[in-house]
Amino acid sequence: MTNASPEHGNAPPEQNQKVGQAPGRVPLAAKGLGPLLLLGVFLVLFVQFGPVGVFRAAFPPIEELTIDRVTFPEAGLVRVHLVNGGPEPVTIAQVQVDEAYWEHSVTPDREVGRLENVEVEIPYPWVDGDPLEISIVSSTGTTFTTEVAVATQSPQVTGRYVATFALLGVYVGVIPVFLGLLWLPFLAGISRRWMDFFLSLTVGLLLYLAVDALEGALELTGQVASAFQGLGLIVIGVTATPLAIHALGRLRSDKGGLTGPVGLATLIAFGIGLHNLGEGLAIGSAYATGEVALGTGLVFGFLLHNTTEGLGIVAPLARSRPSLTTLVILGLVAGIPTIFGTWIGGFSYSPVASVLFLAIGAGAIIQVILVLAQALRSEGHEGFSGALNAAGLVTGLVLMYATGLFVAA
Amino acid sequence: MSEQTQGENRDPPDGNTANRGDTHPISRRRLLRSGVVGAVGLAAGSGALTAARSEGTRSVPGGAGMAHAPELSGVMGDVDPNGFDATSFLKAFDYGEVSTLPDGQVLREYEILATDRDIEVAPGVYFAAWTYNGTVPGPTIRCTEGDRLKVNFVNAGSHPHTIHFHGIHAADMDGVFEVVQPGETFVYEFDAAPVGFHLYHCHSIPLKRHLHKGLYGAFIIDPKDGRPEANEMVMMMNGFDTNFDGDNEVYAVNTVAFHYQKHPIEIEQGELVRLYVGNMTEFDPVNSFHLHGNFFRLYRTGTDLERHEWTDTVMMCQGERAVLEFTYDFPGKYMFHAHQSEFAELGWMGIFDVKPRTVT
Numbered sequence: 213m214t215n216a217s218p219e220h221g222n223a224p225p226e227q228n229q230k231v232g233q234a235p236g237r238v239p240l241a242a243k244g245l246g247p248l249l250l251l252g253v254f255l256v257l258f259v260q261f262g263p264v265g266v267f268r269a270a271f272p273p274i275e276e277l278t279i280d281r282v283t284f285p286e287a288g289l290v291r292v293h294l295v296n297g298g299p300e301p302v303t304i305a306q307v308q309v310d311e312a313y314w315e316h317s318v319t320p321d322r323e324v325g326r327l328e329n330v331e332v333e334i335p336y337p338w339v340d341g342d343p344l345e346i347s348i349v350s351s352t353g354t355t356f357t358t359e360v361a362v363a364t365q366s367p368q369v370t371g372r373y374v375a376t377f378a379l380l381g382v383y384v385g386v387i388p389v390f391l392g393l394l395w396l397p398f399l400a401g402i403s404r405r406w407m408d409f410f411l412s413l414t415v416g417l418l419l420y421l422a423v424d425a426l427e428g429a430l431e432l433t434g435q436v437a438s439a440f441q442g443l444g445l446i447v448i449g450v451t452a453t454p455l456a457i458h459a460l461g462r463l464r465s466d467k468g469g470l471t472g473p474v475g476l477a478t479l480i481a482f483g484i485g486l487h488n489l490g491e492g493l494a495i496g497s498a499y500a501t502g503e504v505a506l507g508t509g510l511v512f513g514f515l516l517h518n519t520t521e522g523l524g525i526v527a528p529l530a531r532s533r534p535s536l537t538t539l540v541i542l543g544l545v546a547g548i549p550t551i552f553g554t555w556i557g558g559f560s561y562s563p564v565a566s567v568l569f570l571a572i573g574a575g576a577i578i579q580v581i582l583v584l585a586q587a588l589r590s591e592g593h594e595g596f597s598g599a600l601n602a603a604g605l606v607t608g609l610v611l612m613y614a615t616g617l618f619v620a621a
Numbered sequence: 622m623s624e625q626t627q628g629e630n631r632d633p634p635d636g637n638t639a640n641r642g643d644t645h646p647i648s649r650r651r652l653l654r655s656g657v658v659g660a661v662g663l664a665a666g667s668g669a670l671t672a673a674r675s676e677g678t679r680s681v682p683g684g685a686g687m688a689h690a691p692e693l694s695g696v697m698g699d700v701d702p703n704g705f706d707a708t709s710f711l712k713a714f715d716y717g718e719v720s721t722l723p724d725g726q727v728l729r730e731y732e733i734l735a736t737d738r739d740i741e742v743a744p745g746v747y748f749a750a751w752t753y754n755g756t757v758p759g760p761t762i763r764c765t766e767g768d769r770l771k772v773n774f775v776n777a778g779s780h781p782h783t784i785h786f787h788g789i790h791a792a793d794m795d796g797v798f799e800v801v802q803p804g805e806t807f808v809y810e811f812d813a814a815p816v817g818f819h820l821y822h823c824h825s826i827p828l829k830r831h832l833h834k835g836l837y838g839a840f841i842i843d844p845k846d847g848r849p850e851a852n853e854m855v856m857m858m859n860g861f862d863t864n865f866d867g868d869n870e871v872y873a874v875n876t877v878a879f880h881y882q883k884h885p886i887e888i889e890q891g892e893l894v895r896l897y898v899g900n901m902t903e904f905d906p907v908n909s910f911h912l913h914g915n916f917f918r919l920y921r922t923g924t925d926l927e928r929h930e931w932t933d934t935v936m937m938c939q940g941e942r943a944v945l946e947f948t949y950d951f952p953g954k955y956m957f958h959a960h961q962s963e964f965a966e967l968g969w970m971g972i973f974d975v976k977p978r979t980v981t
Contacts, residue, residue: 305743305744305746306697306743306744306745308870311966311967312694312963312967313694313696313743313878313879313966313967314694314695315695315697316697322745335691347870349863349870350746351745351746351747352746352863353742353747353861353863353864353870353871354863354864355863355864355866
């Protein structure tokens with residue numbers, strides 16, 4: 213701009229003006245910070261003299277407390293974890309349990325500042341297996357209510373529970389994935405056309421998982437304090453994760469780390485791993501909140517459902533000869549996060565973390581889908597316009613749906 | 622009249638069944654979770670899991686470990702001592718400014734001012750009320766049958782109000798069609814009739830809101846010869862919908878939840894106690910009064926000096942009221958409360974502390 217010739221008759225006026233300025237007098241940083249500085253001055257003036265009164269209504273402020281978690285640490289004791297996600301501080305005045313006012317204590321303080329977390333402890337003789345309703349009554353008489361579907365002893369961080377949750381993760385995440393990996397010899401023996409079919413099938417599986425993770429994340433946004441903007445967390449997680457993985461892949465591509473069949477398989481395993489972390493969170497919290505019930509018929513469904521994940525990982529490896537170590541590592545990358553998920557979900561469930569993890573998982577899977585789709589469209593491949601590949605994609609989706617039916621049975 | 626569970630309030634309630642039906646919609650994810658544990662449970666090797674779960678449940682139902690649980694449900698803390706005093710309200714009777722008319726009739730003049738005011742309905746819980754003379758219930762207006770009453774009403778509130786007295790009077794003194802706009806005044810004038818325990822309340826529309834916001838009070842017309850000497854108290858059963866969801870969050874007699882549980886009403890062994898109990902609860906069709914360790918003589922609406930019933934529980938519809946008389950034979954603490962356990966545990970609960978008879 214500053215190079216524009218002043219003799220140019222058609223130059224817009226502002227260009228002329230800029231040319232008139234001595235270049236370099238105002239540093240670029242100052243130009244960038246200027247508006248921010250003015251914003252600061254404006255805010256100070258606004259608070260000091262501004263028409264804030266206009267915005268202050270005569271009615272009580274809108275209060276918002278979000279109950280993150282209810283735990284039952286021992287018989288006769290209920291603990292409620294909540295956060296103030298609203299615009300104003302909220303004072304907790306009373307607590308109702310099952311429509312009865314009840315003794316309680318609030319830590320650290322009854323006045324809950326914006327974005328502050330507090331813990332309400334209620335000595336209530338809860339009944340194992342019964343539902344429970346807890347209402348927090350604020351000083352303005354506003355109530356914040358949560359329903360516990362089943363009151364049951366909350367897991368403590370003891371060796372026994374740590375082992376229990378690890379076992380949960382192993383059964384749900386690790387074993388099915390490893391079972392799926394065993395399809396590798398089969399895949400190695402089929403033709404290239406059919407190989408593409410199975411890669412397309414993998415895309416179908418992943419698409420289903422991505423939508424599943426997104427659905428879970430969206431469902432959970434209702435539990436997230438509005439200040440934490442659950443939807444915003446999803447947008448960030450879903451967008452930033454593929455970009456980050458992509459950047460990571462390019463960074464490593466010099467060393468051949470994330471390119472080629474093993475690189476692709478690693479990406480898939482990583483994406484599925486993040487997805488399984490989210491799954492683990494849901495499982496752990498469901499177990500902790502007693503929302504789980506035994507159903508033997510569901511076992512097979514779940515095994516089927518998650519075994520397909522292993523198939524997805526080994527699909528790109530069919531033509532290469534990965535070492536056993538590589539396979540084990542891939543299986544662990546995809547499966548182990550389930551265990552971490554169950555620990556986090558079981559011991560310190562937080563809707564905010566869950567939404568973020570699920571969104572990251574969805575983002576990771578989306579990245580894998582993009583990479584796979586690209587590979588399927590590269591030279592010598594038919595892409596999804598090929599009938600067999602299209603069939604593979606749909607088969608992947610239907611397979612997930614069908615195995616999902618077993619889970620929901 | 623339901624009378625199955627005596628003293629149910631001493632036992633803290635275990636898992637109310639009221640919410641049993643409110644199950645969450647079962648999402649696929651939730652079912653997925655169920656499947657998970659099914660998977661785990663099936664795996665025979667998972668002894669640790671089963672052990673951990675049963676360890677959790679075993680200690681619960683017995684109650685041995687419930688060292689913390691309180692004896693009574695109730696609120697934390699106490700209301701602002703500088704605010705409404707429910708204890709003194711019990712016996713605060715407004716007999717008006719008394720004079721005699723030329724024909725010998727007693728004239729009682731009352732000043733009633735409608736104002737908007739935040740009141741504390743439970744410790745720390747404030748309700749944006751509409752009040753008569755700054756309190757809910759409004760002042761207890763008391764007079765004798767046949768007196769001339771003159772009530773000077775000033776509407777200093779933000780909405781149109783009236784005072785509708787229960788009783789026998791001319792149509793234009795009924796406080797229904799003569800709506801008093803904010804800043805305006807009205808004089809209600811009529812002869813006190815009939816004998817009994819009546820009500821007065823706002824009759825502006827929307828009626829439900831004007832009532833549950835707090836515009837009501839007790840109106841006692843004594844018989845000319847009076848009733849037997851007694852320790853008299855007014856108890857207006859009421860409720861407050863603090864979150865405006867059409868359901869009361871707080872129940873009480875005389876507004877403050879659990880006030881008479883925290884501050885038991887002292888009476889004397891052997892003394893005659895007379896309660897004027899009225900029901901001004903909104904949203905719930907009925908409320909009730911139940912007395913522990915005793916029975917009372919019931920005079921419905923107080924219009925008749927013959928007792929209707931000898932009982933320990935009386936149910937009242939919205940706007941219904943009665944005069945109750947009883948005497949305690951034994952000293953000690955006795956509860957009184959709504960026999961709807963829900964109301965009781967949401968604040969409508971009190972205690973009579975019967976002091977041993979003093980020797981005179």
